[in-house]
Amino acid sequence: MTTLGWILLDHGVALLSVAAWFAAGVAAALRQARLACIALVVAIVLIPLRIFTVAMLAGAGWWYVQEKVLLSLPILAASGLAAVVVAGRPLVTARRDPSTVVPAGGVVTLLTAAYAALAGLATTLLVGYPLTWGSAMISIALVCLAAVLTARVVTRSGHPSSDGDRPAVGGAEVSRRSVLRIAGGVVAGGLGGAGTAVSLRPDVGHTGHSPSTLSVADLRGARAPGPGGTTVRRVLTAQSATVRLSSGQAVDAWTYNGQAPGPAIVATQGDLIEVTLRNKDIEDGVTLHWHGYDVACGEDGVPGLTQPVVTPGEEFRYRFRADQLGTYWYHTHQASHIGVRKGLYGTLVVHPRVRQERQLDLTLPLHTFGDTLVVADQDGHTDHTAEAGTPVRLRLINTDPDPHRLTLSGTPFRVTAVDGRDLNHPGEISEVGLRLPAGGRYDVEFTMPHSPVVLVADDVVLRxxxxxxxxxxxxxxxxxxxxxxxxxxxxEPAPAAFDARKADRHFTLVLDRGVAVVDGRPAYAHTVNGRAHPSIPDQLVAEGDLVTFTVVNRSLDTHPWHLHGHPVLVLSRDGVPAAGSPLWVDTFDVRPGQVWTVAFRATNPGIWMNHCHNLPHAHEGMMLRLAYTGVTTPYGDAHAGHG
Incomplete structure (x- = not known):
């Protein structure tokens, strides 16, 4: 079974455990001894089953079981044992003699076990990894508070105490005020501990300058083309417009130059790319982020971090040299969860100086408007022709927040490049599906046969x-x-550019869902190591460092992970080393239950976003910054770079 399978099974067992303990407690309170006995037996059986599922998850990593081992299982086992000791014999007696009433202590301990089971499940779903002292104290305090309040309710409802003559469990009346005071103090202490943990964020990338610092405002791109290159100038105007798809469907969009996708930017290696961005009427503001292209930090297009946001009536100029060959794309990074979806995206392709003269080269961005998938600018059946024997290259770009499945039939083909980087000796393949992650790009090549070739992207067909x-x-x-x-x-494998075992820095990012503060407000967020933007500590590196980081997905969502400014080399997935061509990517899909380890050399100084490229997830907290020591930004504060 996969890690995701064990996660789902563990959630299911935990939920059944909650239901069984509550059923036992409620049935005992209602004097349904037979039903209470059955529910108690089920609850007891589920405890070792839960231990088994947790043990199997532990094999995938401590990240998946920390709160279960340290909190959920101990409080469930302790409260469950107390329930069996206190309520077990009275329930058996009551089942044999219907006139016997289960004492209040038995009902309370059964319901306390239910509260403990619920607290454990809630901790997994609402807190996640890592478990802190604060969240553990809050969980335990709430269980205790619920138990004491339940005792007051049960004893006042007519259930006898264990010795039959005292109304209070344990032989002493408990003051409601004292209970609330104690529990409130524990909860407040837990919240204080949690708040302290959130506030401990390194002061990195702050505004201001000192003799030992470098501002991202000074980290700008080249101002002249390379030898033999020319200057490719474009003006992109962000504006709202009605875009009419090939089917005739009209879409209210945000666009560059009134079209979606925006104008294709095509350059030759060594050219200088100069793009002036103007904002006509997009009130949320816009920028241009060059996805996957390793520009200087000041050209990266992250508002409040590498530049100011471009508001209506303003403009910003980007310049960088086209040194990287391959397939890339651009999009706004301001309110990008809205802007990209509404159409603020386009393609960037850099060709080698020497090109094949006779070739069909199609750039095919995939984008969804509403429920309609558009490939390039077509939302239906698309036809192209190429003479038999013609080399064909399809540049597939996923601009959506979710992966797309593509298939190519009618000919063997090769995936020659991923995220703009060539693969080493890719072999011919056929009758396989390609999963293209959000933000990712595949270059697919084949020689045109004498019969049609069909590309299917979800339900859109290109022939x-x-x-x-x-x-x-x-x-x-x-x-x-x-x-x-x-x-x-x-x-085919090839020698690595470095020995990742000698890394200077290593980071672990555990992706989850949980309650966290996102931009100053509490939310059920997408979290990294239990926190959400902007409370996630920066990853600090120095220029020249060899950096590895492990990305763990505890959640039930796929997270396409994207680091700005640096391609990463995939080292392993789920502990299994990569065994094919060196795979350099800028976006990789971390599916539920997966663990990826990647590496890169820190050679591009700046402060860079490192985030989930399901852009709504990033907006809901799943992003942080990778910062070079000594680099600052004059453009914003801890909220900088909100995607």
């Missing part, structure tokens, strides 16, 4: 045929059962 007459077969092939290509085992 390439040697002539128009062959372009429209009756139906697209059924590719639903094709296996998924595993890029970690595709292509």
């Amino acid at each position: 390439i045929a040697p002539d128009r007459a062959a372009a429209r077969p009756e139906a697209a092939p059924d590719t639903a059962g094709w296996p998924e290509l595993d890029l970690l085992h595709y292509g």
Whole structure:
């Protein structure tokens, strides 16, 4: 079973445990001894089953079980044992003799076990990893408070105490005021501890300058093309517009230059790319982020961190040299969870100086408007022609927050590049599916055969045929059962650029859901190590450091992880080393229950966003900053870079 399977099973067992303990307690209170006995037996059986699921999860990593081992199982085992000792014999007696009433102590201990089971499940779902002293104290205090209040209710409802003549459990009347005072103090102490933990954020990337610091405002791109290059100038105007899709459907969009996708930027290696961004009427403001392109930090397009936001009537100019070949894209990084979805995106392709003269080269960004998937600018069936024997390259770009599944039928093909970086000796493959993560890019190449080739992206079909007459077969092939290509085992190995075992810095990012403060307000957030932006500590590196980081996904959502300014080399997934071509990516899908380890060399000084590229997840807290020592920003504060 996969780690995700064990996570789901553990959640299910925990939920059943809560239900069983509550059923036992409520049935005992209602004097339904037979039902209470059955529920108690089920609850007892579920305890070792829960221990088993936790033990299996522990094999995947401590991150998955910390709060279960340190809190959930101990308080459940202790309260469950107390319930069996106090309520077990009276329940058996009451089952045999219906006139016998289960004493208040038995009812209270059964319900206390239910509260403990519920507290453990709530801690997993609302707190997650890591468990802090504050959250543990709050959970225990709430269980104790619920138990004492339950005791008061039960004894006043007519249930006898264990010795039959005293109304209070344990032989002493408990003052409601004293109970609330004690529990309130424990909860306040827990909240104080949790608040202290959140406030301990390093002061990195602060505003201001000193002789030993460098501002991102000074980290700008080249001002001239390389030898033999030219200057590629573009003006992009952000504006609202009605975009009409190929099917005739009208979409109210935010656009660059009134179109979606925005104008394609195409350059040749060594060219200087100069783009002037103007904002006509986008009230939320805009920027340009060059996704996957390792520009200087001052060109990265993160508002409040690398530049001011471009508001209506303002402009900002970006310059960088086209030194990286490959397929990339650009998008706004201001309120990007809204702006990208509404159409503020476009493509960037850098060609080598020497190109094949006879080639069909298609750049195909995938984007969803509402429920409609658009490939390039087409939302339906698309036809292209290419003579047999023609080299064909398809540049596939996922601009959506979720992955897309693509299949190519009719010819063997190669995935020659991922995220703009060439793979080493990729072999020919066929009848496999390609999972393209959010923000990711695949370059697919093949030689055109004498029969049609069909690309299927979800339910959108693109056909390439040697002539128009062959372009429209009756139906697209059924590719639903094709296996998924595993890029970690595709292509041939090659010597690594560094020895990751000698890393100077290592970070662990545990992705989860939980209650956290997001931009000053409490929310059920997407968290990193139990916190949400902007309370997540910066990752501190020095120029030249070899850095590794492990990304663990405890949640039930897929998180496409994206580091700005640096490609990362995939080292392993779920502890299994990558065995194919060296895989350099800027976005990688961390599915539920997965653990990825990647590495990079810190050679691009700045303060960089490191976040989930499901942009609504980033907006809900799942982003942090990787900061080089000595680099500051004059543009904002801890809230900088909100995507």
